[in-house]
Structure formats: C-alpha cells, structure tokens
Amino acid sequence: MGSMKRELVGFILFGVLVASCEAEQCGKQAGFALCGDGYCCSEWGWCGQGDTYCGNGCQSGPCSGGGGGSPSPPPPPPEGELGDIISRDFFNQQFPSRNPFYTYDAFINAAQQFSSAGFGTTGNKETRTREVAAFLAHIDHETSGLVYIEEIRPGSNYCQPSAEFPCAAGKSYHGRGPLQLSWNYNYGMCGNAIGADLLANPERVSQDATIAFETAIWFWSTAQWNKPSCHAVMTGSWIPTGSDNSANRLPGFGVTINIINGGYECNKESAEANRRIEYYKNFCSILNVSPGENLDCRNQQTF
The missing domain is CATH 3.30.60.10 (Endochitinase-like)
Structure with a gap:
C-alpha cells in the first residue's frame, strides 16, 4: 500500500470480513x-x-x-497485554518524527476494538511480541515512520464500480492511515467492521487517529479472498495448503509482505521488501524476540 501499493483486496466478493460491530x-x-x-x-x-x-x-x-x-x-486508556509489549515511551522513541496525529493512546484504543480478533494478544509472549514487531515494521515502511497520513499525489480516486460498496460523489478512496487503506470496497468493508460510514466519509481516516489505526488493524486481522490475514500468519494459526507450499509461501514475515504488496515486491529482488525486512529485524532486536524464519518473499509466487 502507498505508492504502487494497491493490493488490499483483489476480488472483494470473496473477502472474509471481521465481525461487524457498532462500538462507540x-x-x-x-x-x-x-x-x-x-x-x-x-x-x-x-x-x-x-x-x-x-x-x-x-x-x-x-x-x-x-x-x-x-x-x-x-x-490514558488501559493498556493490557499490548501495552505490556509497547509502552508509551517505546512508541515515542521508535517514531520520534511522527506526525502528532498518530498518538499512542489512539493506537491502544484502536487495538482494544479488535481484542476479540486477538491482535497483539494471541499466543505466548514471544508470539505476541513477534506479531507486534511485524505490524510496526509495515506501518513504519508505509508511512515513513508514521509521518504521512495520506497517500502523496494519488493517481486516481480509487473507485471501482460496486453495487455493494458504491462510491460517494466527489469522494476519493486513496491511501490513508498507517497501512494506507485504499479503494472504495475496502473503505466500505472496514467501515462496516468498525461502525463508521467510511464509504460516505473516507476523510475520517485522516481526521480521527483512532479510526486511522483501526483501519490498519482491520486489514492486518482480516483474511482477503485467497490470502490469509497477516495476524494468522504471525500467530501461527495459518496452515499453508499444498498450493502454498508449491508456491514457496511458508509461514513467516515474508508472507505478510506478499499479502500486503506481493504483486510489486515478491517473486523477485525488491528494495522495498528488503526495507520492510530490515525494519522488522530491528523491531525484533529492540523487543528482544527472534524474527523467526522465512523473512523474505523473493522466491514466493504471489497469491
């Protein structure tokens, strides 16, 4: 996601949604x-x-x-298990140049909305820490250290004709938020999941920091037609199929790159993918957790 990063959902009718909720x-x-x-x-x-x-x-x-x-x-919001991994001081230290829009409290509040999905709370301490390190690596890469809120110079309004998620007149569905949510169908699906009409008001993602983080955690935690969720990959609940094994898609950080932007960064040598890996290894080192195996996707076929 970001410039030339538009692989959020290819065929949305086959998407698997997180449960819809109407949280205040x-x-x-x-x-x-x-x-x-x-x-x-x-x-x-x-x-x-x-x-x-x-x-x-x-x-x-x-x-x-x-x-x-x-x-x-x-x-401050209650931090729970996620706050035990990422403290306020850690967040501030790792994103020293971030836009003031992105706050620690907004991140924790957003994560709490997805507590039932298990973001940052699934598995033992090592598994939880590794998932959080992977998530931070991707948002660091997508926003240049939580500096950018919106896609720079979007090439279009990212509106795909859809009876289920029709584009609102005059609205643009370009990349916004920590994982640069894009396309009308993603705004519609995510809005349904978090209880906000993002299809009619996509700009709310760049106006409300909690919603911005919710969109990122929603994408992270949601399987997309033939793709597993990044959450499932990093917590070990995803079991590769025979086709996955044949495509060299094996459990590890590399598959999360494939999920997010495989069409541009996988099955080849990619400087962008290498940067994601370096961010991930750095966060793992700071958080004192092993990064695991299968970190890259250069030999993986895309989903």
Whole structure:
C-alpha cells in the first residue's frame, strides 16, 4: 500500500470480513477518546457535527450546548497485554518524527476494538511480541515512520464500480492511515467492521487517529479472498495448503509482505521488501524476540 501499493483486496466478493460491530467512538463510552478536529462527541459517544452531536450533553469538541468545550486531558486508556509489549515511551522513541496525529493512546484504543480478533494478544509472549514487531515494521515502511497520513499525489480516486460498496460523489478512496487503506470496497468493508460510514466519509481516516489505526488493524486481522490475514500468519494459526507450499509461501514475515504488496515486491529482488525486512529485524532486536524464519518473499509466487 502507498505508492504502487494497491493490493488490499483483489476480488472483494470473496473477502472474509471481521465481525461487524457498532462500538462507540469517543467520550466516556470509548475510554475518553476525542473526535477529529471540528467534530463533537455526543452524549452517547458518537462523533459528528450539528446539534445532535454538539448540543446538550456534548462531551468534547466545539460544543454549542451544555458541557464539552476544551476537555481536560483524558486518562490514558488501559493498556493490557499490548501495552505490556509497547509502552508509551517505546512508541515515542521508535517514531520520534511522527506526525502528532498518530498518538499512542489512539493506537491502544484502536487495538482494544479488535481484542476479540486477538491482535497483539494471541499466543505466548514471544508470539505476541513477534506479531507486534511485524505490524510496526509495515506501518513504519508505509508511512515513513508514521509521518504521512495520506497517500502523496494519488493517481486516481480509487473507485471501482460496486453495487455493494458504491462510491460517494466527489469522494476519493486513496491511501490513508498507517497501512494506507485504499479503494472504495475496502473503505466500505472496514467501515462496516468498525461502525463508521467510511464509504460516505473516507476523510475520517485522516481526521480521527483512532479510526486511522483501526483501519490498519482491520486489514492486518482480516483474511482477503485467497490470502490469509497477516495476524494468522504471525500467530501461527495459518496452515499453508499444498498450493502454498508449491508456491514457496511458508509461514513467516515474508508472507505478510506478499499479502500486503506481493504483486510489486515478491517473486523477485525488491528494495522495498528488503526495507520492510530490515525494519522488522530491528523491531525484533529492540523487543528482544527472534524474527523467526522465512523473512523474505523473493522466491514466493504471489497469491
């Protein structure tokens, strides 16, 4: 994902979705998370604009009714097992030049929305740490160290005709967020999963940091037609088929490169893939975990 990185889903009708949920987005209902600039958090924990959100009971943002305004700094979200692997200090140290948009609290809040999917919480400490290292390596590569929120100079609006996920007039579905979510069908599927209408409002991914991280974790945790999820690969629940073995797609970090951008970086020598591997090995070294085997995809056929 990113420039020439558009392999999120090839044939979406065969996609496997994570369970849809309608989780509140902000305020006391969501660990005191804040909405994006210009949006209010309603009494009921939803982000939006107008009297319904900014009127009486408004919890934060440009409230017009009772309450809200400039809130006191919210208490940090509970960190749980993921926070045991990545502390706030670690996050700040590893992404020293990141855009202020990307916060540690947003990352932890987003991960909690996917606790049932097991992101960063599946398996023993070594397995959990290795998965987190892989995820960090990919978002580091995709955003140049969490610097970029949106794709630079997108070549199109990434709208593919779809009856199920029709493009909204005037909207662009170019890469946004830590894993550069792209294409209308991905915005639609991801929006259904996280309880946000991203098909109608794709810009929310670049306005709300929690949603931005949710899109990345959604893609990471979701199998795509004939591709396993990156989560399944890194936690050992993916078992290669005979076809996978014949294609040299063996469990390890290399398959996650294939899932994310195999058409451009796998089955050949690739400087981009090599950079991902170096990021991964670096995070593994810092987190004191073995990177495992099968790190590259240069001899893997694409899915």
